[in-house]
Structures are given as structure tokens and as C-alpha cells.
Amino acid sequence: xxxxxxxxxxxxxxxxxxxxxxxxxxxxxxxxxxxxxxxxxxxxxxxxxxxxxxxxxxxxxxxxxx
Numbered sequence: 648x649x650x651x652x653x654x655x656x657x658x659x660x661x662x663x664x665x666x667x668x669x670x671x672x673x674x675x676x677x678x679x680x681x682x683x684x685x686x687x688x689x690x691x692x693x694x695x696x697x698x699x700x701x702x703x704x705x706x707x708x709x710x711x712x713x
Contacts, residue, residue: 668675683689 664675665672668678
């Protein structure tokens with residue numbers, strides 16, 4: 648696998664965030680929710696969707712900061 652400094656930096660940041668939360672993903676996400684609520688900048692799912700051939704819009708599951 649080729650050396651990718653951007654991915655290495657992302658992986659290191661992920662490891663630090665998890666370490667700060669004691670390795671507990673649920674604790675980390677709880678902290679994220681608390682910081683979102685305090686800032687008033689909540690992340691929520693938005694349907695950017697694509698049609699699935701039946702005329703129905705499928706949610707892509709992307710998150711946005713609104």
C-alpha cells in the first residue's frame with residue numbers, strides 16, 4: 648500500500664479523539680452531541696437523495712451542518 652500522509656493524519660486524529668474519550672465511541676459521540684447543543688450548530692440528516700427508478704427519493708444518509 649502506498650504511503651498516504653493525509654490518511655495517516657486522519658487516522659492519527661481519529662486515534663486521539665477516541666483516546667480522549669477513553670476508547671469509547673459512545674462516550675465520544677455523547678461529547679459531540681453536547682458540543683453541538685452548546686454551539687447551536689446541530690448536525691442533522693438531510694435528504695439529498697437520488698431517485699431509485701420508481702420516482703421515490705432515496706436518502707443518501709449524508710450529514711450536514713445546518
